[in-house]
Amino acid sequence: MAKIQLDHVSYSYPNRGRPAEVLHDLNLTVERGEFVCVLGRSGCGKTTLLRLLAGLDLPTRGAVRIDGEAVTGPGTDRSIVFQSYTLFPWMTARQNVLFGIQQTGKWGRAEARRLADAFLRKVELAEAADKYPYQLSGGMRQRVAIARSLAMDTEILLLDEPFGALDTRIRRELQEFMDALRWRDGQAEKTVVFVTHDIDEALYLADRIVYMTPGRIAADLPVPLPRPRKDLGPAERAQRDALRRTLVELFDREEDAPCRCAADAS
Amino acid sequence: MPVRCRRLLIPHLFLIALVAAVLFAPKGRPGVEHWGALLAGVVVIELLFLTAVIRNRRRGAESTAPYDLIVFVWVLLLLWELYTSVSNLAHPVLVPAPENVFATFHEQWRTLLLNIAYSMQLLLVGFFAGLILAVLLGLYAGWYPRLRAFSYPIANVMAPIPAVVFSPYLVALMPTFRSASVVVILLGVFWPTFLGTINRVVGMEPQILDSARMLRPTNRTMIWRILLPYIIPGTVSGLKVSMTTSLLMLNFAELMGATHGMGFYVQNSITYANYAHAVAGIIVIGVVVTLLSWIVTKVQKKLIRWQ
Numbered sequence: 001m002a003k004i005q006l007d008h009v010s011y012s013y014p015n016r017g018r019p020a021e022v023l024h025d026l027n028l029t030v031e032r033g034e035f036v037c038v039l040g041r042s043g044c045g046k047t048t049l050l051r052l053l054a055g056l057d058l059p060t061r062g063a064v065r066i067d068g069e070a071v072t073g074p075g076t077d078r079s080i081v082f083q084s085y086t087l088f089p090w091m092t093a094r095q096n097v098l099f100g101i102q103q104t105g106k107w108g109r110a111e112a113r114r115l116a117d118a119f120l121r122k123v124e125l126a127e128a129a130d131k132y133p134y135q136l137s138g139g140m141r142q143r144v145a146i147a148r149s150l151a152m153d154t155e156i157l158l159l160d161e162p163f164g165a166l167d168t169r170i171r172r173e174l175q176e177f178m179d180a181l182r183w184r185d186g187q188a189e190k191t192v193v194f195v196t197h198d199i200d201e202a203l204y205l206a207d208r209i210v211y212m213t214p215g216r217i218a219a220d221l222p223v224p225l226p227r228p229r230k231d232l233g234p235a236e237r238a239q240r241d242a243l244r245r246t247l248v249e250l251f252d253r254e255e256d257a258p259c260r261c262a263a264d265a266s
Numbered sequence: 267m268p269v270r271c272r273r274l275l276i277p278h279l280f281l282i283a284l285v286a287a288v289l290f291a292p293k294g295r296p297g298v299e300h301w302g303a304l305l306a307g308v309v310v311i312e313l314l315f316l317t318a319v320i321r322n323r324r325r326g327a328e329s330t331a332p333y334d335l336i337v338f339v340w341v342l343l344l345l346w347e348l349y350t351s352v353s354n355l356a357h358p359v360l361v362p363a364p365e366n367v368f369a370t371f372h373e374q375w376r377t378l379l380l381n382i383a384y385s386m387q388l389l390l391v392g393f394f395a396g397l398i399l400a401v402l403l404g405l406y407a408g409w410y411p412r413l414r415a416f417s418y419p420i421a422n423v424m425a426p427i428p429a430v431v432f433s434p435y436l437v438a439l440m441p442t443f444r445s446a447s448v449v450v451i452l453l454g455v456f457w458p459t460f461l462g463t464i465n466r467v468v469g470m471e472p473q474i475l476d477s478a479r480m481l482r483p484t485n486r487t488m489i490w491r492i493l494l495p496y497i498i499p500g501t502v503s504g505l506k507v508s509m510t511t512s513l514l515m516l517n518f519a520e521l522m523g524a525t526h527g528m529g530f531y532v533q534n535s536i537t538y539a540n541y542a543h544a545v546a547g548i549i550v551i552g553v554v555v556t557l558l559s560w561i562v563t564k565v566q567k568k569l570i571r572w573q
Contacts, residue, residue, distance in 0.1 A: 078480070
């Protein structure tokens with residue numbers, strides 16, 4: 001059974017009495033352990049799609065299914081990282097991670113503490129455990145947020161442009177990080193849906209890229225490149241560049257088309 | 267001469283002028299008290315000024331405020347002294363001499379302290395009862411839409427009514443003056459804080475709310491571990507204003523029908539035409555307000571260390 005399944009999903013919100021449709025009759029299947037990047041311009045509905053997966057919003061029509069069951073709200077099988085404010089500013093890094101772990105209710109107090117410290121070490125922030133988010137750089141904050149997500153041990157990881165506000169160098173660092181962290185014994189543990197508007201980020205991370213134009217999925221491209229993708233051979237690089245050209249073309253084609261949907265949360 | 271020393275010179279010239287006027291000027295007004303208390307007061311003010319200067323320098327911030335303020339204080343005292351004790355130009359009863367006002371601090375300090383303690387007791391009970399009740403109910407009303415929908419309009423009507431308006435009625439209504447004062451302060455703090463708390467909860471950063479929802483908190487966890495810490499900085503930053511208005515309301519209430527308290531002390535002194543006591547009482551109220559807002563500032567810094 002597919003891990004995530006979107007079944008004829010539409011979403012609209014009331015806009016001065018006249019509903020504005022953000023997603024129109026979407027169908028998508030994500031397999032267990034797959035890393036899917038949702039790519040598109042801002043306003044295409046990719047954030048809305050992620051919110052439906054999270055259960056923060058519910059589809060107007062159709063159903064979002066996880067393990068075959070319709071999503072009716074947020075669940076402990078999913079965790080999310082936003083571009084900013086994923087952490088609670090009044091909790092230290094450790095308290096944030098710990099709070100996430102405690103909310104899953106899977107571990108006792110002592111074990112939760114041990115896990116929180118272990119995951120902070122994993123994201124190389126052990127020394128920042130007692131710092132508040134405002135004392136951390138943007139990149140460090142996102143690492144703590146990722147640590148919390150991973151520590152919650154959810155099967156599905158949802159990320160909404162998590163590296164969007166960071167500079168290029170830090171972003172690349174965290175991408176490598178993200179790629180490394182979800183593997184255990186050569187097996188992808190987590191199903192990841194990652195929203196981005198950065199083509200290179202998607203090509204670096206994704207098993208599959210879903211390209212969205214306002215309201216619908218315009219293309220669904222597998223990325224059959226070996227990992228890690230830091231140093232690719234010439235043949236693979238050519239393959240990647242071909243994929244990039246396809247995606248750039250998709251972006252360009254939209255340049256002329258008028259935007260159909262009103263707005264998107266992002 | 268370095269700038270620092272020159273800055274100290276001018277205030278001290280005024281200080282010398284003031285002391286000279288107090289000690290050596292011929293006195294034109296009868297009934298002026300001994301100058302001891304006044305000079306003791308001057309010494310206290312001078313010490314406060316020097317502490318401010320030293321603290322300023324330690325921090326490396328060279329603010330001109332202490333220098334300007336002290337000149338203002340010395341000039342004020344000097345004019346007061348010249349206008350009353352020396353020339354007796356002012357009304358001999360309505361405008362007391364500074365000697366007499368400062369003598370009041372010396373003679374009446376027990377009475378003054380007692381009245382402060384009495385006022386503070388009412389103030390703190392009313393203030394904290396109002397604050398805690400407002401934050402508590404505000405959190406629940408902010409979080410549960412049904413509670414909010416019904417209490418928000420009520421709060422909107424009640425919050426803008428100044429509590430002083432119904433304080434005479436409350437004084438008449440309540441069995442004792444003490445309970446009336448507490449209720450006046452409580453109401454004065456409650457409605458604005460309640461309304462502010464609801465607004466802060468409703469206006470919560472959407473991404474923080476979404477992050478919280480993704481962690482599936484129970485309502486209890488949501489209110490105590492997410493909403494409460496979230497609203498604390500906003501609530502605390504309004505504390506100084508609400509603390510000062512509470513004191514204002516209390517002093518106002520004390521003008522009617524109280525038998526103790528700062529407001530009563532001033533009112534009572536005026537009734538008996540003892541204006542030296544009245545002025546002393548007003549100065550003490552000023553000092554108390556300043557101390558209170560200083561304490562509140564310290565508490566603020568402690569409570570919102572994560573910002």
